[in-house]
Amino acid sequence: MDHQSEKDTSRPEVNIPKITIPFFQTPTVKMIMIGFLTLFLLIPLQFVKDLISERSQRKNEVIKEVSEKWGSSVYFYGPILKVPYTETNSNTFKYAYLFPEKLENQTTVETKPLNRNIYNATVFTAQMNFKGSYVQPDFDIQNIPAGNIHWDKATILIQTTNLKSIKDQVDITFGGKPYTFEPIYNSNSGFEALETAPINMAGATFPASFDFKIKYDGSQLIKMVPIGKTTEMSMKSNWHSPGFTGNFLPNDKTKVISDDGFQAKWKVLHINRAFSQHYFNTLPDLSKYAFGVNFIIPVDEYQKNERVSKYGFLVIGLTFLTFFLIQSISKIRIHIFQYFMIGIALVLFYTLLIAITEHSSFRLAYILSGLAVVLMISLYSFSILKNPKFPLLIGTSLSALYLFIYIIIQMENYALLVGSIGLFIILGLVMYLSRKIDWNSN
The missing domain is CATH 2.60.40 (Immunoglobulin-like)
Structure with missing residues (x-):
């Protein structure tokens, strides 16, 4: 009895090519670029603070002049x-x-x-x-x-x-x-x-x-x-x-x-x-x-504006962080120029606030400025992210952040305590939401 030669049933090896992430799309580089952009936006934010100081000084000069004439x-x-x-x-x-x-x-x-x-x-x-x-x-x-x-x-x-x-x-x-x-x-x-x-x-x-x-x-x-x-x-x-x-x-x-x-x-x-x-x-x-x-x-209206502007870096940083997490989770690419546009909108909030405050109350100015900026960023986010749930998340987060800051500046004795607890909670949420992100695959 002739024995047939045994067939080789093993499959040939398939070489799967490695997907190489472009250097500028790696999470580390994106985080560095967003960090530099956040620092860059401190320049126009400082101009806004100088504007508030200038308007406050002008008010003091006018009040001094009026007071001297009256008594x-x-x-x-x-x-x-x-x-x-x-x-x-x-x-x-x-x-x-x-x-x-x-x-x-x-x-x-x-x-x-x-x-x-x-x-x-x-x-x-x-x-x-x-x-x-x-x-x-x-x-x-x-x-x-x-x-x-x-x-x-x-x-x-x-x-x-x-x-x-x-x-x-x-x-x-x-x-x-x-x-x-x-x-x-x-x-x-x-x-x-x-x-x-x-x-x-x-x-x-x-x-x-x-x-x-x-x-x-x-x-x-x-x-x-x-x-x-x-x-x-x-x-x-x-x-x-x-x-x-x-x-x-x-x-x-x-x-x-x-x-x-x-x-x-x-x-x-x-x-x-x-x-x-x-x-x-x-x-x-x-x-x-x-x-x-x-x-x-x-505490006059200009002092309130000055206190709000001190939280500008926090607002910009947390907003960028929200977009970055959404980008990492959804795999949607957001260009650095789009981050820049969002940052400029956040800075304009303070210009709107000081301008409207001079013709109305600080509370009304804060509400109008906040609504304008949140609406603008939410609509812009919808054009970038396409999915309506992400712009809704961004609008809600930004509104909550502005409300949180407004509450802090109304306080005097407990501002540091409430602010610290609030930041601790925000950090905890970020850690929770980012726990399952595979940073090496982005």
Whole structure:
């Protein structure tokens, strides 16, 4: 029996050619190019920040100009009893400056906006009512004989600012008699001042009481030096966001702040501040002991725009990352020029925001700018990706990111905490979505 030769049933080897990914299409190179593009877009983003700073500076200049014409900040240091005397063996006049034993002030402030072009300045009219009393001064501590004291030439002095905006004549009732203040310039202190004509206090009885009123048009700030041995001040205003400033704060139990305005009271004793109740020869500058209220907007629209622009790098980076992940998952190629167009649209958001804010509120400007950019990028994404679910994902992600940033900038104390938690969650989502991507096959 012949044995047939055994047939070779093995199949011939097939050489499958390796698919070589073009160098510029490798994931690493694409990530590097997108990273460089993100850094490049920081240049126009910085131009936007400079624009916000320039517009803010322009607003401050306009507000300063308007405020100076209406009336500047109010600083009040007085009333001070100024008594001339001569030293023994000298015919030279010198002065004793005596502070009141008790000083009470009641101030009512009515604020209103003053418009110029597209800018608003907050100005006020302040009605300040003063009363108090002086006690018998002791000149023996300076070894000044009673005969050297010229009580017939005593005056009452007030150092202040903003004389041009005092609305009415300032009269003081002292010891039951009326006297009128006249403006002077104190070359030693540089302050403007008001001073009465000489008051004949020879034979005057103490305590000597006084009361007077003064009405200012002003802006930004009211400050007062607590020169009374006991100084009490109360202030009432329609301003809703006062900034209590200076060396003393109001009593928390009497402080009331609402959308309709505020009320506050201060009480300062002589043991609370490090200066005396009388001075001889020179009157010291006590402005560092002054206290009062700022009538300024805590965070204006430009500051909000500046804070939003600081998140520009984050918005661009996360948006590019979203497109990159979609590109990696769907195998759809997105050209670097298309990334560039998307980046420019994201930068234009901030230009739109500052432009619309100047003619409306920040909230409305943020909504309109955000809707415009999200709609533009979503439509552009649809033309690139073709599949409607990806543009929908991008539009939703970008809207959530803008909402997240808006929430952060409204916070003050918890902005860092909320921002950090939000970024942590975003990083976790990116890690989860990218866990199954085969980076070597893209």
